[in-house]
Amino acid sequence: MNMLSEGLSRTWRSAQMYIGFHRDQSGNHREAAKLWPPRNGNASIHRDPAEQEAFVVVKASDQTENGDVQIKLRPDQIVLRRDPAQGWQGIKVDDFEVAVQVNGAWIRIKADGSVSHTRDGDLTAIEADGSVIKVTDHVEAIMSGDGVEMSRRTASDFAAIRTDGVISKAR
Template sequence: MSKIAKTAQRVWKSAQLYIGFHTDQNGNVREHPKVWPPKNGKASIHPDEGKQEVFLQLAADDKTHGRDVQIKLRPDQIVVRRDEGFAWEGIIVREDEIAVRVNGVRIRIKHDGSISHEDAGATTYIEGDGAVLKKTEFVDALMSGDGVELSRRTDDSIAAITEDGVIAKARDQDDDP
């Protein structure tokens, strides 16, 4: 038996496909959507999720350790969500990016391999070429993709390490941030 098979555990106990109708046949918005499971297991994805929505409900096998997951199928994205807890809370899959929310942190992975990490007013970007940019309320810091150049900019100073040497200077109050 493989190591994976020995440690694997059952996470989900059931999956059900539903269609949620957010408006009635006359186009009036319902207070609560009418939810209906399609008999043949197929559902068309409506272009306006405000009117009709297709989703898959996965029930957790063990409610004390797991949480139910809902997978919403939309024309331009797939949304996977569950209630807040100790791990991921939501995933959005689009044609050109994947976004994940984990314990309040937002992470985006774009089609070019670049990544952004947003947490409590600070954002870190990793560009496709490996360059890293960190932006906070107090500082912008940059490291080039090859690691040769570093720079830091605050409200009152600019500093950089380049192949040509080290530069550091105070910023004038009228310098653009």
């Protein structure tokens, strides 16, 4: 046994693919989707997830914990979901970003390399050029990527440090 396999623990025990049908054969909307496990493990990805969706349920190895993960396969994104008590609750991957929900906060990594953290309406972002932005209900603060320029705007004043001087004035 190598060093890597000695340190590994089993997290997952099984995976099952399902197709969820949200309408009956007459076209009426169902309150709960009818789940069907395809025999060959293949499923088409429907263009409208509200009509039909394909997903995989990955069962946790510890059956006493509710740590199962759903992997939803959509035409424009892949979504991973699990119960909030487990740390991360969701991961969304599409052409433009990877987003992770952790303890009520969304962390997004966009295709240009920018990263943002959003919680309760507050945003902290590191832009692709390295600039940092903080936006809350009370303040908007920006620092340039090289750290040379900074500004802060509130409901009552504006202040900035720039290469050509310092500005501070009431609004």
